[in-house]
Amino acid sequence: MTQTYATVKDVTCPFCGLLCDDLTVQTNGPSAKVVQNGCAWAVAGFAQQPGTASASIQGRPCTVDLAIQRAVQILIGANQPLIAGLATDAAGCRAAMALAEKAGAAVDHLHGNAISSNAVVMQRRGWIMTTLTEVRNRADLVVLFGTDGDSVNPRFIERCLRPRPGMGRNRNRPRKVVFIGEAAEARALKRALPAALTITCRKQNQLDLLAALRALANGQPGSLPRSLAGKLPSLKRLAELLRSANYSVCAWAPGQLLPDQADIVIESICGLVTALNEHTRAAGLALGGSDGAVTAMNVCAWQTGYPLRVNFAGGAPEYIPSRNATDALLQRREADALVWISTFHPLPPPGGLHNIPRIVLAPPSRKLAGLADVYFPVSTPGVDAGGTMFRLDSVVGLPLRQVRSTSLPSAAEILNRISGKI
């Protein structure tokens, strides 16, 4: 808790899946400002005004006790509550899981589609993966599939690709970066880093290119539909780079792939990585993981055995990802109450709700208070309160700090109080 002007170093930023923990933040009572190592997301995130909204029921301010009473009534009366958004820290996720179990709710995350695209590939075939410190120090070749990196994790290039590899055979050798994807993303990447090779293609052609690349990497002749045939020489060059690299990393961002083929693209990339490992070393890296996605996935997995999209309606957690997706439950009108948790930004709950009651936990926002049936202003982990989150590589947990003083309760506190009354 800081009441006066102070400079805090090594602050963890909770605003994307990288969880950069080298920020310097100036704090002054209820406000905080990033003064070093902040990307645009971090600067904006820490600068969000804490506000002073109170809890409300249907837009009318009320005590937190009263709002909790109303939330409990709603959840007890519901047949299929849905806890979604789930953008919070580990403590918030644990509290959300406990509430889900008590209320017989389904659980999903804001980035449920992206998490699910990765998870189903892992569950179908497994994968060979790496983590950020390995990429930074070991990788002599990084292939970005359908992402420029920075648009999902703004300091990925600065922290992991721009430094020269630090260890082993690749020490101080320049790192090659290859991009495959849309021309606009290629231009964005070019501003951050020179690519050794750029292969532009539309998202809907990614699978064709991957199929050809896998064949070439296996030493077979790759083939492409006539409209893409011009890409073949570049793919041959990439296959050569992959085969001759000491440690290549193939990165993707599931949320930037076409939703209806994301899992197949990821599966294809993972297949390429597996094949490369017959002779040399290669690994995958899933970018994104923002808004607590990786934290929520891990907490749900250790508490239930499943990586989100579980449903406690029948008592024991049931894992049917397609059925328990936020969109599916809402569109089929199966969900009849929504608990929406969005502690990093005051994001509104998904639109098109057919008048189901909405319980919203988010930073102070008059707009959200007006949208919600029951609204709880809550603290932002890593800004207003301490906590723990997991990084996009799903290995490293980082401590969050409180860097400004507010009197807001945490999402965990509110959720636990609701659970206690069900």
Place this chain on the structure above:
Amino acid sequence: MLIKLTNGTIFDPVHRLDGEQRNIFMENGRIIRAPASTRKIDREYDISGHVVMAGGIDIHTHIGGGKVNIARILLPEDHQRDPVAPSPHRRGGSGHVVPSTFVTGHRYAEMGFTACFEPAMLPANARQAHMEMADIPIVDAGAYVLMGNDDFLLQLLSQGADQSLITDYVAWTIRATQALGVKVVNPGGISAFKFNQRRLDLDEQHAVYSITPRSILQSLCTAVHELGLPHPLHVHGCNLGIPGNDVTTLDTIAAVDGLRMHLTHVQFHAYGKEGDRKFSSGAARIAERINGSPNISLDVGQIMFGQTITASGDTMLQHREAKHAHPKKTVIMDIECDAGCGIVPFLYRDKNYVNALQWCIGLELYLLINDPWRIFLTTDHPNGAPFTSYPHLIRLLMDREFRLEMLAALHPAARAHSILSSLTREYSLYEIAIMTRAAPARSLGLHDRGHLGVGAAADVVVYRPRKNREEMFSRPRFVFKDGKLVVQDGRITDSPAGVVHRVTPEFDGSIERRLQRYFEKFHTVRLGNFRLGDDELLGYGRTALSTHPCRPG
């Protein structure tokens, strides 16, 4: 609350009680002396004829941390066959080969186990490991931190750094990750795999750092010795699963030159390469050596037939095993210039020669190693089998007739290649109490656990005596954790949080300056944020940290 257990038959090897009838009194979570006759007993349990032991202690079980969670995510089909609905006093989840956290704690408690130790906590993943374990109710927990493949240590060794520096670094790592001990997995091999080496024998050179597994092992063993940690270096050696690794195991024992060392899941490291199939039992040779080496302790890592999943830090050998995955999927990860993990689902089949012989080799080790104070009951959960198979394993050890019956169903060639049918030993209840309670507590330095003496934590298990030991050990009549009744006749009656066991060895703080430079140059996490503090750990929901003394030598 003053509790009296009346007329139990006590098996407490620490106090040499081998089936003696005694009363036990508990108050405020501790075992106390018989109180004055004027004091009112709040609750008395007449347990005449029942067997009483301290709570069970599992010295090697993969219960928390990244690879365990990957294993959970990887097998939804397994969880779906074992759903667990919440009920009063217990949260729900799912079970079988890698149960979810709440189910893990409850199933351990239901078998009378009250403390479990995660043997492979990666420093980079310590937060997650501790947080997962904090969601395992009832049982105490603790972890051994994985070292010996981290680039910082390998760089130090390759530069010929002083042992004192290595020892400081080991102590720093233990403190930073809130560990109870230190484990090495395939020394140097996980790192070598990152540089595309596919095998690394005890005296083979790491391709980049030009050091050998032997030197890593010796250095870590010395560090643990110098710091005076209660638990010796916990060693998963080179060449896991490779026929002929019995020789590696013998060489590994010789390499530490009389220093204390714990060899883990030795079953996977006891394979000869004799016979037509080039796969034979090395158990007899290893047992003979261990019987003559009082500095060595071990756990077995018994396999059981059926579906399981193997989760290991040993990426090098798990990548080799991927071709045997069942179902066909494998996760391999290189992690943070720190270590790695490999997860391979596996189906052990009794009609498969290799699997059948693995089963025999494990049991041969149990039966050929004489001193139950140095051999601990494990299946290397979930690698050999899920921990829920312990009662079955206990019956195999205690009941020769049953053992022979099981043996008769195996692949005939495996039977012919094993001496198991000739081994007549049957473990006694006293020996089971040693290997599952007294001995692991002693090895880990848990002075107030693993026995029933005055002052001990009131972790007490009451079993109905049954000729069928599997039934007996599956379903205790009562289980008390820190004096609270947590299980009665297989039903969870309470779900308190356990404590975290750890050590806090001293070290020369100047190592932090070197680490600071290393972190700034290479790492993606700041040194200060890497460390897991006491308040943070307690904030996960732990009741207390139990710190055990080190005795620097």
